[in-house]
Amino acid sequence: MTVEELIQNTDTLPPAPEVLPKLVKIMKDPDTDANDIVQLISTDAAIMAGVLKLSNSGAYSPPSPVTDLQDAVAMLGIKEVYRIVNLVSSGDYLDGALPSMDIGKGSLWAHSLAVALIMDQIAKDATDTEGLPYTLGLLHDIGKLGMHLGCGEQYVDIFKKVETERLSLDKAESQTLGFDHALAGSKMLEQWSFPEEVYLPIRFQYNPIEAPEAHRKLAGALHVANWGAAVIGCNDGRDSWALDMIEGAFEIEPSQLEIAILTAREQLEKARRALAVGAN
Amino acid sequence: MSGAPTLPSLFQQRVVVGVGDLAVSNNGNVNLSTFALGSCVGIIVYDKEAKVGGLIHIMLPDSTLSPEKAQKQPAMFADTGMPIMFRNLCGLRAERRRMRAFVAGGASVISGSDMFKIGERNILAVKKLINALGIQVVKADVGGVNNRTIHLNVGTGEVTLKTPLGTSKFSLA
Numbered sequence: 001m002t003v004e005e006l007i008q009n010t011d012t013l014p015p016a017p018e019v020l021p022k023l024v025k026i027m028k029d030p031d032t033d034a035n036d037i038v039q040l041i042s043t044d045a046a047i048m049a050g051v052l053k054l055s056n057s058g059a060y061s062p063p064s065p066v067t068d069l070q071d072a073v074a075m076l077g078i079k080e081v082y083r084i085v086n087l088v089s090s091g092d093y094l095d096g097a098l099p100s101m102d103i104g105k106g107s108l109w110a111h112s113l114a115v116a117l118i119m120d121q122i123a124k125d126a127t128d129t130e131g132l133p134y135t136l137g138l139l140h141d142i143g144k145l146g147m148h149l150g151c152g153e154q155y156v157d158i159f160k161k162v163e164t165e166r167l168s169l170d171k172a173e174s175q176t177l178g179f180d181h182a183l184a185g186s187k188m189l190e191q192w193s194f195p196e197e198v199y200l201p202i203r204f205q206y207n208p209i210e211a212p213e214a215h216r217k218l219a220g221a222l223h224v225a226n227w228g229a230a231v232i233g234c235n236d237g238r239d240s241w242a243l244d245m246i247e248g249a250f251e252i253e254p255s256q257l258e259i260a261i262l263t264a265r266e267q268l269e270k271a272r273r274a275l276a277v278g279a280n
Numbered sequence: 281m282s283g284a285p286t287l288p289s290l291f292q293q294r295v296v297v298g299v300g301d302l303a304v305s306n307n308g309n310v311n312l313s314t315f316a317l318g319s320c321v322g323i324i325v326y327d328k329e330a331k332v333g334g335l336i337h338i339m340l341p342d343s344t345l346s347p348e349k350a351q352k353q354p355a356m357f358a359d360t361g362m363p364i365m366f367r368n369l370c371g372l373r374a375e376r377r378r379m380r381a382f383v384a385g386g387a388s389v390i391s392g393s394d395m396f397k398i399g400e401r402n403i404l405a406v407k408k409l410i411n412a413l414g415i416q417v418v419k420a421d422v423g424g425v426n427n428r429t430i431h432l433n434v435g436t437g438e439v440t441l442k443t444p445l446g447t448s449k450f451s452l453a
Binding site (some may be wrong): 014038085086102162166168227230231232233235238240241242244246247254255256258259262265 | 299300315316317318320339340345346348349356384388389390391392393394395396398425426427444
């Protein structure tokens with residue numbers, strides 16, 4: 001099976017998200033205002049309901065109840081509403097269990113959220129697009145879902161390789177299948193009409209030095225943030241520490257990274273309670 | 281009646297210790313547990329005469345990184361959390377000379393350079409503090425590339441260690 005065959009097999013892959021790729025694109029436009037965002041979110045009743053529910057949760061504790069999207073934007077601001085839409089949209093894809101990788105229900109979402117929260121702190125200077133680091137964190141492992149659904153049975157051999165040859169998961173996948181979950185995720189996101197600012201850093205998260213220059217910093221930040229999520233215990237699955245760390249992938253002071261990890265852990269607990277990750 | 285719960289097991293209570301948290305107990309029906317120790321280090325301490333046990337799940341070695349966060353959650357760091365655990369154990373009439381410890385965790389990445397070395401630094405910090413306190417470490421399962429889950433049965437001093445490679449049991453009594 002090639003990565004193209006995996007992606008084209010629409011019987012196994014979930015349907016494309018409608019709102020999120022468009023939202024990422026409009027956030028790139030400096031002229032975007034609150035009305036553009038409200039208009040876009042209003043096209044999807046499920047996302048709209050999710051945004052209102054989360055806006056009223058303990059994670060945000062608004063001073064008065066948020067009853068419509070205009071309220072949400074006015075009280076929480078565009079940036080926070082953007083984050084909420086990301087969370088609500090990605091939950092459908094990330095909340096399920098991936099038994100082929102020993103990833104329990106809710107664990108991939110919690111891991112992705114941890115990476116998003118670390119990215120938000122360490123990578124904000126790596127892009128001009130508001131919210132992009134957060135989106136990259138949430139979507140960086142979407143390829144695992146594609147791999148589980150499309151070729152999950154291969155993971156018996158892949159993990160044998162990880163454990164006997166001490167290979168990182170991405171390398172063991174590449175040697176077994178000819179492609180890894182980063183490439184699969186990148187192709188899924190491209191097919192789902194996300195801009196290249198999203199799918200290219202994800203494609204190169206395990207070898208950021210080879211990323212096109214414009215995307216290298218964000219790919220490098222993902223490389224480090226993914227490891228950071230493991231430090232706070234958010235890397236469920238048989239491949240928890242099957243990571244390869246490339247020196248110089250991303251320039252950051254160790255103490256700055258450790259503070260980002262500690263802060264992300266505090267925020268994660270709050271967000272998990274509000275989202276009831278893994279409970280649905 | 282195979283598979284039916286035994287009478288003592290009906291009274292067992294599990295206390296889950298999260299990341300950056302600690303618990304001590306002298307209740308023989310309590311099991312102290314912590315899950316998914318990665319680069320974090322978990323320390324179980326047990327005094328068999330007092331039947332007192334403690335468990336701490338530390339995330340980072342040194343609180344000078346953020347004194348503010350250390351004040352809020354001291355067990356996040358080895359240097360602020362461990363003294364509190366030993367103080368709390370002594371508060372339940374455990375004695376240092378009788379304490380026996382198990383140390384687990386401190387994993388690191390499978391390949392490449394682990395430039396931040398959190399697992400390694402955690403292990404070193406814990407060893408240094410335990411040596412300074414004169415506590416006897418009877419077993420350690422540290423380093424490597426696997427997450428670990430550990431449990432202590434406070435009533436018996438039995439420790440269970442679970443990794444993706446299997447489960448082992450031993451006693452600190």
